[in-house]
Amino acid sequence: MAVNSRNGTSPVADVPPDHLAPRVPRLRTVLRRSAVVLSVVVLVAAGAAVVHRVAVSCGPVRSGLTRVDGECVGVLTDVGSHPFSDDLRSVQDAIDRENAWVDAQYRADPGGNRYVRVALFSPMTATAHSFMTADQVRHTVQGAYVAQRRANHTPDFDDPRPLVQLVLANPGSRQAQWPRVVRALERMTDDRHPLVAVIGMGTSITATRDAARYLSASATDLPMIAGVATTDEFRDITGFVRTSPSNTDYVRALADYLAGHRELRTGMLVYDDSEPDLYVRDLRSAYERHLRRYLTVPAKSYFGAADPENRTQLFATIQDSVCNAPRPDLILYAGRALDLDDFVRSLALRGCRDPISILVGATGLSPLEELVPTLVEGRITIVNAAAGHPSWFTADSHPPGSVPDGLPPFLAAFRAEKIGEPGALADGYGPTHHDAMATAVMAIRAVAPGLPRDEVPRAGNVRGQLMNLNNSSTVPGAGGTLTFTTDRKADPIGKWVPITVIPPATDAPTRRPYVTTG
Amino acid sequence: MTLFGRRHAVGLVREVMTCPQDGPAPPVLVFEGGRTALLTGVAGLLDGRVPYAHVDLGAQGRPGTPEVLYALAFHLGRPCPLYGTLRFPRLAVGKLVMDDTTLDLHDRDAARRQINDLLRAHRGIDQMVTTLREGAGTLPAGLPASVQTPLGLAARFLATALGRLARWTWSSRFVLGRAQKWYGAQGSSHRRPPVETLIELNQWHRRPNLGTNARQRDDLLWAAFRADLTAGLGRRRHRSWIPRCVVLLDNADTRLGRNVLTELVRLRAGGEHDPLAVVATAREPFLDHLPAAEQRTLAADEPLALARSGPDGRRWPRWVRYPLPGLTEEDTTRKVTADHPRLDHRIPLLVQQFAQGNPLAVGLLLEAADEVPSWPAGGNELGLVLARLEPPPPDDTDRVQCTIAERLCRHLLGRDDRDPFPDDEVETLTTCAAARTGEQALTLAVGSGLLTPDGYTGELSTLLAGLWPTAPDAAPPPLRRLLLRRLAARPADAETGWRAVHERLRRECAERADRTGELYHALALGELGRVAGYFTERAGVDPAREWLATLHEVVQAPTNLDHPVPPADEAHRLARATGADPDSRLGRITRLVAALWLAADPFTGRHRADLHDGIKRDYRAIALQFHDDQSRLVAEATTHRVRAEQWR
Incomplete structure (x- = not known):
């Protein structure tokens, strides 16, 4: 016996099943249906968002990383939760352990062991089109880690409090995702363990400039300490300093070298014409400003690694030009290190055999042992003004010749951590990012004494101390005892810029290296 | 099984349901001559759409007004879209107190403590529902809960979501506390400690034959029931498109039925508004003793035509009687076509001749006739049908197969x-x-x-x-x-x-x-x-x-x-x-x-x-x-x- 009308049939003949149901007003029906539809849409959208989130997440869903164009970008605070690559797994685990130790100290004594965070903003992934190689990426993280360890466990960077955690911020191999990363960094400045400084900043490209300008203008007042961003254009960005020489410093160092080599007088500028390479443009500008009297041969250009779509393997026109009168004995190279190999090989095939020197200003060239035979055969000499000298990073515990005061303790600490492979320091990325982290820590600890014991510095406090890192408060960097003044703005004083001549690559510098001054 | 010939009756039910809830109560609608089949059909149309209670007042034993109210509250409390879940905490508090036979009626302080302890021990709303269900157990629902089709999943979720949220939002203590407080004022401006009223309620219930105790108890319980219903409906009461909740009472012409309905009408006449539509059935007329002004008898197919107006806000009588017409031959024929298409078309004619339009008789005979494998060549087909055994009843009922x-x-x-x-x-x-x-x-x-x-x-x-x-x-x-x-x-x-x-x-x-x-x-x-x-x-x-x-x-x-x-x-x-x-x-x-x-x-x-x-x-x-x-x-x-x- 059918007793209800829920199945669509009425229990009473000639009476519709809904005859006694409320007659919901049309508007209310529309609103109810709209609410139902909206709820369904919201649920579906939320579900899709969750699915999307899971699909594009890297590692744990709440890792802070998002997959964009195949790369995991974002800020990784749980550093051990997602290795960016197999290359970085070991150093990320080490950082994760150190961060866990810092947190354990805090939990054991919340009042006495407050800590802050410093973000390493740098590409964590390398591809065929990136501006940093996989080795340079790894060495960057290693250098920062070693500085973190020294900061938390030694008195090398002044008062050991507050402790410091290191987080990794990946803007992508070409730094294209910098906007989402800097916004994430901004949000971290109000955490209980606030983010107080950003180090690294990547290479000298427009993305770095834009990120630096953004953070400079940000209300968070995050200070930036760059490791390898050498472009002069960055000098005037408020809150931005660097532990590497600027391009002008490189060129001055080269000028200093040329002053001692008067036989080198005829120079040709060869520059990378690809966009958006600030380093190359800036270096070219520095050459033109400070070595103008050497530029007696018309300049030549090429499209380099910065523009993967227009890459050229051969420098055919340049190869021909160097044998035309007036033949240059100098090439002022304003290009990426990635293209230097190809340039050298192309130059070695020139028709004439007059010796020629290629002047390069770069943080650290990749090891060029394989290139030496070509250099010798082609009568080519590479004169590299760099942030370090290869002789500094041999297996010897005491590098030959003069070295910065801060180098031996850095080497000792680096080796003690057993974090780097042999030759890890040769490209200079490790030492310079160590120095960037050290600078950040010095600025943090310059603030701390003025705060109550249970308070920690904030980003704005730290930024305010950057220009006070001088006189008695200097940074014992691996690349020199660094100071920062308003006169030099972003550029450090005391940065050693040794000249490396290749070949030979391993000899100690024969003359006192150029050191940046105020 | 479809009910035929009751379209107009259902229309009358709708008329009383759609009387504005915040206005004077509509008349009690009494169907004479019909019983369970009609109310079961109406319940089927209401189920899952409008809160309703279907109760048989012909129960044996000695149920009274309290038991009827418990049954109404229990059945009205099923979740229903647009109405949510109606709860009756005031009534439940009253029942809890009344059921306590150990209350010390000689020591007022002790009685107060006992009542407070009692209410504290019954904090869960689930317990309130159980309390009402137990109280309603002596009165069978017109439609056993086991037969009622549950709401569809979505409708049940919508209907109970707010109820569950309310349960979380209101702590048990809050709900019972408010219900208990109501006994202090009972909606009037005069306040007294609620526990005093509850003590009296217990007294009245334990000595119903003394003076006006039974009347006072019943009046208070009716008030609690109305207050719960009004509170549960909330602002829905003022929405003209939301029909009244429906009470379906079978066997209203029994002693219990007369008492309950007379009380309800008396309270309504005294100005107490309740947001209910009351529909009752009676085998025989039972309102002949009432003044003619209080009642009206409808002719076949005559509408109620209830309309709001008048300075006293009421134009309709307290009772409306509608003698249910029997099924016509056409109704029977259509019923056969709908429910028994394989049956020899002449059998329904015999059935109609025998049953004279009685819906239940027609239904019973047609169902039994549908089971007859073959008919004799001569006559006495109905004799065959009447001699058949009805289908075996469910094991969990007292029904005897005959x-x-x-x-x-x-x-x-x-x-x-x-x-x-x-x-x-x-x-x-x-x-x-x-x-x-x-x-x-x-x-x-x-x-x-x-x-x-x-x-x-x-x-x-x-x-x-x-x-x-x-x-x-x-x-x-x-x-x-x-x-x-x-x-x-x-x-x-x-x-x-x-x-x-x-x-x-x-x-x-x-x-x-x-x-x-x-x-x-x-x-x-x-x-x-x-x-x-x-x-x-x-x-x-x-x-x-x-x-x-x-x-x-x-x-x-x-x-x-x-x-x-x-x-x-x-x-x-x-x-x-x-x-x-x-x-x-x-x-x-x-x-x-x-x-x-x-x-x-x-x-x-x-x-x-x-x-x-x-x-x-x-x-x-x-x-x-x-x-x-x-x-x-x-x-x-x-x-x-x-x-x-x-x-x-």
């Missing part, structure tokens, strides 16, 4: 399975069923000693009165037909057997010069020749109208025939048995009387086309003898021509 005839009898007598079958009353009724009129039945009962003044009860007289239709030539109601079958089944030589009773009644009719009665009982005794002889004698002498009227009354006489052969054949046999020449006037009239007598018996076979064809022919032939108005007999002939087609 024959369709017994089930029908119980139903028509208004007796549930839990009630003992009133054998003595039924025997009396069986004997009295032989009478042609109710007066004769009563005379027979009292005069024959079957019924003593001491044994006379209002119920029996009510039943007796219902066995005879108002029109003398109308077919008897189904209960009387069943009783006549019981009479026919008595031993032939029994003192109250068929022959003895009809002979007695014939004598009494003769003594009263009731010629029609004499002929009626003569025919019941099988004296066809004598009856036909009378009509032959009067044909053409009496006016056609009178002749026909008498004929129609007489042929309603009951038969105790077995109907072994098809009706036309049976009519011929009966006529031949009288010895009348078939082609003579007497023969034709004898044949006509026999045929009409068989046609009036629903137990005559289904092959009636030939029977009515014969009646048609005989009417035409006999019409020639009536010089004053042949057209009447011709019209009768035409009627039977149409009937022949129906039976073909």
Whole structure:
């Protein structure tokens, strides 16, 4: 016996099943249906968002990383939760352990062991089109880690409090995702363990400039300490300093070298014409400003690694030009290190055999042992003004010749951590990012004494101390005892810029290296 | 099973439901003559759409107003879209307190502590629901919970989401606390400590016979029920498009039903508004004692036409009565088409003739008929159906499996399975069923000693009165037909057997010069020749109208025939048995009387086309003898021509 009308049939003949149901007003029906539809849409959208989130997440869903164009970008605070690559797994685990130790100290004594965070903003992934190689990426993280360890466990960077955690911020191999990363960094400045400084900043490209300008203008007042961003254009960005020489410093160092080599007088500028390479443009500008009297041969250009779509393997026109009168004995190279190999090989095939020197200003060239035979055969000499000298990073515990005061303790600490492979320091990325982290820590600890014991510095406090890192408060960097003044703005004083001549690559510098001054 | 012929009744229910909730209460709608089937159908239309309670007030035992309210609250509390879940915490608090038989009525302080402890111990809302359900347990729902179809998943989620949220939002303490506080003011401005009222409530309940204790208790519980309902509906009460919650009360004409409804109406008259639509059923009218101004009886298909207005805010009476019409032949035919498409189309005609539109009887018989594998060649199809056993009842019920005839009898007598079958009353009724009129039945009962003044009860007289239709030539109601079958089944030589009773009644009719009665009982005794002889004698002498009227009354006489052969054949046999020449006037009239007598018996076979064809022919032939108005007999002939087609 059918007793209800829920199945669509009425229990009473000639009476519709809904005859006694409320007659919901049309508007209310529309609103109810709209609410139902909206709820369904919201649920579906939320579900899709969750699915999307899971699909594009890297590692744990709440890792802070998002997959964009195949790369995991974002800020990784749980550093051990997602290795960016197999290359970085070991150093990320080490950082994760150190961060866990810092947190354990805090939990054991919340009042006495407050800590802050410093973000390493740098590409964590390398591809065929990136501006940093996989080795340079790894060495960057290693250098920062070693500085973190020294900061938390030694008195090398002044008062050991507050402790410091290191987080990794990946803007992508070409730094294209910098906007989402800097916004994430901004949000971290109000955490209980606030983010107080950003180090690294990547290479000298427009993305770095834009990120630096953004953070400079940000209300968070995050200070930036760059490791390898050498472009002069960055000098005037408020809150931005660097532990590497600027391009002008490189060129001055080269000028200093040329002053001692008067036989080198005829120079040709060869520059990378690809966009958006600030380093190359800036270096070219520095050459033109400070070595103008050497530029007696018309300049030549090429499209380099910065523009993967227009890459050229051969420098055919340049190869021909160097044998035309007036033949240059100098090439002022304003290009990426990635293209230097190809340039050298192309130059070695020139028709004439007059010796020629290629002047390069770069943080650290990749090891060029394989290139030496070509250099010798082609009568080519590479004169590299760099942030370090290869002789500094041999297996010897005491590098030959003069070295910065801060180098031996850095080497000792680096080796003690057993974090780097042999030759890890040769490209200079490790030492310079160590120095960037050290600078950040010095600025943090310059603030701390003025705060109550249970308070920690904030980003704005730290930024305010950057220009006070001088006189008695200097940074014992691996690349020199660094100071920062308003006169030099972003550029450090005391940065050693040794000249490396290749070949030979391993000899100690024969003359006192150029050191940046105020 | 679809209910036919109740469209207008459902429309009346909708009219009372759509009275504005924040205005004067609509009248109590009382359906007379119908019971569970109608309310079950209405419940089916309400289920999952509007909160409702379907309660049978004919329960045994001694349930009172509290039990009725618990049952109403329990059933109204099922979740319903647009209404949410109605809760009755005030009523539950009242019941909790009333059920405490250990309350110290001599030490007020102790009583206060006991009540506070009691309420503290029953904090869960789930417990409140359980409390009400237990209280309602003595009153069966019109529709057992196990049979009710649950709401669809989405509707149930929507309906209960807010209820569950409310349960989380309101702590148990908060809910019960507010309910308890209500007993302090009960909606009025005068406040007193709630616990004092609760103590009194307990007192009233434990001593209901003392003074006005029962009345005070019931009034307070009604107030709590109304307050809970009003609070539960909230602002929905002011939305004109949301119908009132519905209370369906079966057997309102029982003692309990009268008490409950009278209390409700009294409270309404006193200005207490409740957002309910109350619909009741009664076997027999029970409001005759009320002033005419308080009630109104609707004619068939007459609407309520309730309208708001008037300075007193009310224009309609407190009660509206609607005698439910029986099913028409068309209703029965449509029902068969809908529910029993395989059934021989002539069986429903037999059923309709027997049941006279009683919906439950029609439904029972058609369902049973649908199970009959094959029909006899002759007649007595309904006898077959009545003798069948009904489907086995569920194991968890007290229902006893009996024959369709017994089930029908119980139903028509208004007796549930839990009630003992009133054998003595039924025997009396069986004997009295032989009478042609109710007066004769009563005379027979009292005069024959079957019924003593001491044994006379209002119920029996009510039943007796219902066995005879108002029109003398109308077919008897189904209960009387069943009783006549019981009479026919008595031993032939029994003192109250068929022959003895009809002979007695014939004598009494003769003594009263009731010629029609004499002929009626003569025919019941099988004296066809004598009856036909009378009509032959009067044909053409009496006016056609009178002749026909008498004929129609007489042929309603009951038969105790077995109907072994098809009706036309049976009519011929009966006529031949009288010895009348078939082609003579007497023969034709004898044949006509026999045929009409068989046609009036629903137990005559289904092959009636030939029977009515014969009646048609005989009417035409006999019409020639009536010089004053042949057209009447011709019209009768035409009627039977149409009937022949129906039976073909």
